[in-house]
Amino acid sequence: MGFSASMELEKEFSNRFWFWTGLSGKRYIHSVYKSGHCPPLPGAIYVVVRRLENDNRVPVRMGRFSPLWDFPLPVDADDSDYEIHVHLLAGDEIQTVRVYDDLAAALELEAHDTPDTP
Numbered sequence: 001m002g003f004s005a006s007m008e009l010e011k012e013f014s015n016r017f018w019f020w021t022g023l024s025g026k027r028y029i030h031s032v033y034k035s036g037h038c039p040p041l042p043g044a045i046y047v048v049v050r051r052l053e054n055d056n057r058v059p060v061r062m063g064r065f066s067p068l069w070d071f072p073l074p075v076d077a078d079d080s081d082y083e084i085h086v087h088l089l090a091g092d093e094i095q096t097v098r099v100y101d102d103l104a105a106a107l108e109l110e111a112h113d114t115p116d117t118p
Contacts, residue, residue, distance in 0.1 A: 018057065018085050020047060022102030030085035038084040042067045045087040045100050047107065057083070059107045064100065 019027045030047065033039075038046075048061040060082075087103075090096035 018049075020059070020085065020087075020103055021106060022099070023105035024102050026102060028087050028099055028103060029089065030087045033084045033086065035079050035082040035084065038086065041065050041086055041088065043093075043096065045090070045096065045103065047085040047087075047103070047109075049083045049085050050081055051083055057085075059085075059109055062100075062104060062107060062109050064096075 016032055018030050018032050020030060021027050042065055044065050046063055046065060047059050049057045050060050051057055087099060090099045
């Protein structure tokens with residue numbers, strides 16, 4: 001009885017989408033991009049993730065993309081061990097800051113490009 005359609009879908013689409021859980025327990029879906037293949041997503045929350053050989057993912061850094069997209073990606077484009085996970089579903093700036101804070105507290109990562117609180 002341990003079957004979960006949700007878990008099966010997550011496994012099937014783990015190369016395209018990944019869920020990270022905030023300190024609140026809320027799960028946030030992220031689009032997955034290979035290093036060097038992330039399109040301009042100004043203002044979006046990103047998590048830099050190291051993908052291990054066993055397909056486990058380890059978050060190593062998080063931040064927000066510049067609103068002007070005026071800086072390089074947060075990892076070297078040639079590093080195939082890394083992915084960029086991007087959360088795009090926050091409705092506005094206040095929600096984005098809440099999601100960011102929730103994830104940052106749970107992931108306990110060095111934050112980069114921290115958003116200003118409105």
